[in-house]
Amino acid sequence: MSDLLLNPTFLTAFIVAAIAASMPLMLAAIGETIGEQAGVLNLGVEGIMLIGAYTAFVTTLSTGNFWVGLLVGSLAGVLSSVVMLVLNVWLGLNQIVIGLAVTLIGEGITSVLYLQNFAKTSPGLGVAPSFDIPLLSGIPVVGKAVFQQSGIFWFCILLAVVVAWMLIKTNWGLSIRAAGQKPSSLDAAGGSVTRVRSQAVLIAGAFAGLGGAYLALITTSTFTPFMVNGLGYVAIVITMLSRGRVLWVALTSLLYGVTVAVGTALQLTALSLPADVIKMLPFIVVMITLVLFSRTTVVPPALAAPYTRGAR
Amino acid sequence: MSENPSKMAGAMSAVARAVIPVILAIVVGGIIILAMGKDPITFYVKIFQYGLTGTNWMRSLVLMAPLLVIAVGLIVAFRGQLWNLGYGGQFLLGAVVVSGFGPALFAVVPGPLATIVLLLGSAVAGAVWTVVPALLKARYGTNEIITSLVMSFIGAGVVNLLIKGPLKDASQPIPQTKVLDSADMLPDIFGTKVHLGFLLAIVIALVFQFVLSRTSFGLRMDVFGASAKSANHVGINSTGMVFLVFALSGALIGLAGGIDVLGHESYQRANWDPHYGDAVMPFVFLARLSPVAVVPLIGFYSVLATGGILAAQQTGLNVDFLLVIVGLILIFMTITEFVTTRRALGQSYMPVGLKRSVTGLFDSITRRSNR
Numbered sequence: 001m002s003d004l005l006l007n008p009t010f011l012t013a014f015i016v017a018a019i020a021a022s023m024p025l026m027l028a029a030i031g032e033t034i035g036e037q038a039g040v041l042n043l044g045v046e047g048i049m050l051i052g053a054y055t056a057f058v059t060t061l062s063t064g065n066f067w068v069g070l071l072v073g074s075l076a077g078v079l080s081s082v083v084m085l086v087l088n089v090w091l092g093l094n095q096i097v098i099g100l101a102v103t104l105i106g107e108g109i110t111s112v113l114y115l116q117n118f119a120k121t122s123p124g125l126g127v128a129p130s131f132d133i134p135l136l137s138g139i140p141v142v143g144k145a146v147f148q149q150s151g152i153f154w155f156c157i158l159l160a161v162v163v164a165w166m167l168i169k170t171n172w173g174l175s176i177r178a179a180g181q182k183p184s185s186l187d188a189a190g191g192s193v194t195r196v197r198s199q200a201v202l203i204a205g206a207f208a209g210l211g212g213a214y215l216a217l218i219t220t221s222t223f224t225p226f227m228v229n230g231l232g233y234v235a236i237v238i239t240m241l242s243r244g245r246v247l248w249v250a251l252t253s254l255l256y257g258v259t260v261a262v263g264t265a266l267q268l269t270a271l272s273l274p275a276d277v278i279k280m281l282p283f284i285v286v287m288i289t290l291v292l293f294s295r296t297t298v299v300p301p302a303l304a305a306p307y308t309r310g311a312r
Numbered sequence: 313m314s315e316n317p318s319k320m321a322g323a324m325s326a327v328a329r330a331v332i333p334v335i336l337a338i339v340v341g342g343i344i345i346l347a348m349g350k351d352p353i354t355f356y357v358k359i360f361q362y363g364l365t366g367t368n369w370m371r372s373l374v375l376m377a378p379l380l381v382i383a384v385g386l387i388v389a390f391r392g393q394l395w396n397l398g399y400g401g402q403f404l405l406g407a408v409v410v411s412g413f414g415p416a417l418f419a420v421v422p423g424p425l426a427t428i429v430l431l432l433g434s435a436v437a438g439a440v441w442t443v444v445p446a447l448l449k450a451r452y453g454t455n456e457i458i459t460s461l462v463m464s465f466i467g468a469g470v471v472n473l474l475i476k477g478p479l480k481d482a483s484q485p486i487p488q489t490k491v492l493d494s495a496d497m498l499p500d501i502f503g504t505k506v507h508l509g510f511l512l513a514i515v516i517a518l519v520f521q522f523v524l525s526r527t528s529f530g531l532r533m534d535v536f537g538a539s540a541k542s543a544n545h546v547g548i549n550s551t552g553m554v555f556l557v558f559a560l561s562g563a564l565i566g567l568a569g570g571i572d573v574l575g576h577e578s579y580q581r582a583n584w585d586p587h588y589g590d591a592v593m594p595f596v597f598l599a600r601l602s603p604v605a606v607v608p609l610i611g612f613y614s615v616l617a618t619g620g621i622l623a624a625q626q627t628g629l630n631v632d633f634l635l636v637i638v639g640l641i642l643i644f645m646t647i648t649e650f651v652t653t654r655r656a657l658g659q660s661y662m663p664v665g666l667k668r669s670v671t672g673l674f675d676s677i678t679r680r681s682n683r
Contacts, residue, residue, distance in 0.1 A: 043457070083643070093646040096395060096457065097597065101642035104590060108635030109344075115630045116348070225632070233461045240455065274476065280469030287462050291444070294452040 008141050010268075014261050015145035019153070022257025024049070024215035027156055028235035029242070029249045030163055031077075031207025037167070037244045038200030039180035039302040040088060043099025044080070045208045046232030047106020052077045052209030053216035054110040057125065057223035058117075060216075066128040070152055070213045077209015080106065081201050089197045092306025103232070111225035118223075125221045128152060152218060156210065163203075164246035176200055177244070180300030183307040193307045208232070230283070237286050241293060244300075252289075259285050325652070330598040330609065333648050337640035344636065345629065355627040363619025373506045376614040378403075378572035380513040383592045383599075383606045384520050385438075385564030391524060391601050392557035393537040394449070398460030399565045399589030401467020402441050406434035406566025408471045408489070410573040411580035412479035415490040423496055431570045438566015439559040441467050446558035450551045456558075468585060475582040487582040498575040509575035516564070520603040533557065565589070591617065591634065594641040 028045050035042045042048075056073030060066055083102060087093045131151035137143045167173035175196045178186035183193040215231070216223050234256065242248035263278035342352030363372050382399060389396035396402075410430045417426045441463055448454035476487040498507040524530040533553070536543040540550045568588070573580060595613055599606035617634060624631045 087643065087646060091647075091650055093650055097642050097646055100397075100590075100593060101639040103639075104635045104642070105639035108632045108637075108639065111632040112630045112636070113348070115632075116628070230461075230465050233458065233465075237458050237462065240458065274473060276469050276472040276476065280466055283462050283465040283469070287444070287459070287466060290448065290454060290459055290462070294448050294454040299455070 010265075011141045012145045014265055015142070017264055018254065018257040018261040019146070019149070020219040020257070021260035022253040022255075023153065023156060024211040024219055025231055025235055025238065025256055026160065026211075026250055026253035027214055028208045028211035028232060029238040029253060030160055030246055031204035031211070032235050032239040033242065033244055033246065033249055034163065034167070034176060034200050034207070035204035036239055036303055037180045037300060038176045038197045039183060039300055039305065039307070040084070040197055040201050040204070041095045041099065041304040042081070042084060042201070042204050042208070043096055043236070044084060044102030044106070044232075045204075045235050046228055046230070047103035048077050048080045048205055048208040049212035049215065049228045049232050050106045050110045050226070051080050052212030053227060054114065054212075054223055055209075056213030057216040060125055061123060066125075066150065066152060066217050069217050070155075070210065073213025073216070074206045074210040077205040077207070077212065078202050079205075080209070081205025084205070085198050085201045088306070089194060089201055092308065095304045107226060110223075114223055114225050123222070125217060127221065128218055150218060152214065156214060159210075160246060160250060167244070167246060177300075179307075180302050183302050184309075187307075187309060197307075208235075211235070234282065234286055237290065240299060241289060256282055256285070326600070326605075329648055329652055330605075333594075333598065333641050333644035334612070336644040336648075337637050340640050340644075341633070341637045345627075345633070348629075350627050350629055355623050355629065358623035358626055359616055359619035361619065362622040363615035363617075367505065368618065369615075370505045372611070372614040372618040373504075373510050374576050375618050376610055377507070377509040377513045377575060378568040379588055379592055379614060380607065380610045381516055381568035381571060382565050382588050383596050383610055384513075384516055384603045385561045385568065386589070386592060386596045387599075387601045387603055387606065388520065388524070388533075388564065389557060389561035390596065391537050392533050392553065393540075394554065394557050394561070395457045396442065396445075396460050396558060396561045396565075397457050397589075398441065398445065398464035398467070398562075400585065400587070401464035401471075402438040402562045402565040403569040403588060404471040404585060405437040405441055405467050406569030407573045407577070407580055408474055408479065408569075409433040409437045409566075410570045411489040411492070411577070412474055414492050414496070414574065418493065418496040426496070427498070427574065430574065431567060434570025435563035435567040438569070439563040441566070442558040442562035443555070446555045449558075450554040471580075472582050475580060481579075489580045491579040492574070494578070497578060498571070507575035509571040512571065514607070517603040517607055524603065587635075591638050594638055594645055598641070598645055 028049055032042055032045055052073040055076035056069040059072040060069030063069070080102060084095075084098055087098050088095050128150040130148045131154060133147040137147040139147070167176065175186060175191050176199075178189070178191070179193050179196045179200070186193055186196065211231075212228065215227065220227065238249055238252045238256070241252055259282045260278075263273070263281045266273050267275075267278065338356065342356065345352040345355055362368055382403065385402075386396065386399065410433070413433065414426070414430050417430060421429070442460065445454075445456045445459035445463055448459050449456045475489055479489050480487050481490040498509050500507055501511060524533065532543070532548050535546065536548055536550055536553045536557075540553075543550050543553065572586075572588075591613060592610065595606055595609035599609055616637070620634050621631050624633060
């Protein structure tokens with residue numbers, strides 16, 4: 001075990017695996033954070049991630065370009081969240097039911113389409129071109145693991161930073177949080193609850209699609225039916241635990257990624273855990289975290305409550 | 313007497329609100345099939361051919377048994393406004409109790425006793441899996457949707473470990489449990505190939521219809537579901553209610569797993585997950601959380617699912633397409649609900665708390681037109 005820990009190849013692979021597992025989750029959870037802060041519970045993340053993953057996979061497979069795939073995946077996320085925009089924000093329908101519906105449709109349609117088109121060939125995408133940062137990429141272990149990632153990785157990190165800044169420092173971020181904390185106050189201040197929530201839902205969809213696209217393009221380099229496998233729900237948990245702070249979202253996502261990587265690494269050692277334990281490990285960690293920190297999970301008061309002007 | 317016409321109209325509109333979303337979903341699903349270059353008419357005709365004609369209706373009723381018990385389990389939870397979405401894990405755990413311990417138990421204990429013990433075991437397994445979400449909900453108000461879902465993933469993993477480990481049938485190359493002896497399975501109802509579990513499911517639906525609508529316990533649960541605060545005010549122990557409702561719901565869903573294995577499957581493979589709960593969800597709402605009203609709807613879906621497997625194969629689709637139809641039903645259900653609430657046709661099938669703000673807007677209109 002100890003000689004394994006000092007092995008640079010192993011360490012590099014470990015860090016790469018941790019990052020690869022945490023990025024899709026972080027992106028989806030950032031989207032969910034924006035949505036929840038604005039008072040919209042998006043239970044459809046799981047389905048939107050699958051739609052983003054599938055469209056990104058198909059696009060990159062046919063064009064050979066990972067960036068186009070990423071873009072299309074996140075646009076597909078925006079499009080699928082239009083359902084929630086109209087039904088949840090505009091008409092004020094039940095967010096839990098619509099969210100589940102979006103998840104079911106996303107699971108069903110991507111699985112049917114994949115099996116129809118690719119079941120016999122099950123193609124892979126290959127590795128996205130890496131973007132080496134000069135000097136830093138020369139550092140042993142860390143350089144190879146962190147500073148030789150694809151450009152998409154850095155783009156997503158940049159997006160996360162921008163969103164964090166906008167949520168904390170801009171008027172727009174304030175409106176988002178007002179829409180979730182006390183929508184009537186936003187209304188009284190001359191803002192439009194509907195418009196702010198609409199923006200939040202669409203951005204949340206874009207990020208969920210992006211997360212799915214990252215999962216298909218970078219993390220797994222392929223698509224398989226039901227590949228998101230609960231990650232969307234983990235994103236909702238992380239959102240609840242992070243209380244609207246993007247930095248916490250990033251850190252808890254990384255913790256999840258490390259759990260996944262540890263699971264994979266344990267397979268290499270003499271322990272040789274069964275694959276099912278490794279699949280369960282992240283969920284067990286999430287559950288323990290929930291049991292320990294449940295007192296600190298805070299959701300916006302107006303979460304999942306449609307806003308009607310003047311209603312008590 | 314003078315109330316009868318309006319009662320009829322009310323019943324008719326309730327039926328219409330349950331049927332319209334299903335029809336819309338089938339139509340839109342057909343358009344999607346058409347867009348994928350397949351023939352929707354053939355798909356739907358074949359579904360009803362393989363789901364109803366000849367002796368196929370019996371296969372549909374066999375599928376209906378676990379679906380109906382899960383539906384009642386969900387109704388119990390949703391009536392109490394607790395979103396138990398961990399049905400996947402609860403079902404599999406209930407199933408593995410029968411498939412894993414059944415063969416050994418039938419060898420030493422007389423059949424009827426073993427059957428009862430196993431089914432009770434399934435119910436207990438399902439109920440135990442709800443304890444943590446219930447605890448977190450009762451103590452800290454943690455969102456039970458998330459906790460029950462995460463528990464469901466862990467439950468599915470535990471079941472896989474059991475089937476690949478201690479409960480594995482060593483003589484089989486693929487990880488699966490020992491196959492139950494056909495003499496130990498639930499007997500068929502006289503003259504059919506439908507096992508007794510179907511009758512049991514119908515009885516469960518009737519009993520819970522009575523309990524939920526005719527007993528003080530049912531009333532307490534509805535009060536608790538409408539508002540936990542008011543429930544506390546009138547002396548209902550809301551902490552106890554969370555545990556009780558969750559445990560009842562989980563027990564029924566676990567029992568459904570046991571019934572499915574003991575009546576139909578006879579063994580359990582690793583990674584087997586029929587996703588029954590996902591399919592049942594919309595029909596529970598369409599039946600406005602009534603255990604009896606859900607029976608025909610579940611019957612309809614059983615035909616759809618039984619015929620759907622073969623129909624999908626022959627039309628070149630995958631059976632996962634049923635998920636799309638189920639999702640569409642959910643969407644059209646909420647839209648129909650919205651439209652009919654606007655037109656103030658009667659009571660709603662959505663939980664009170666969640667739709668209060670929607671209806672608030674139209675309350676004044678309702679009152680005027682009722683006069």
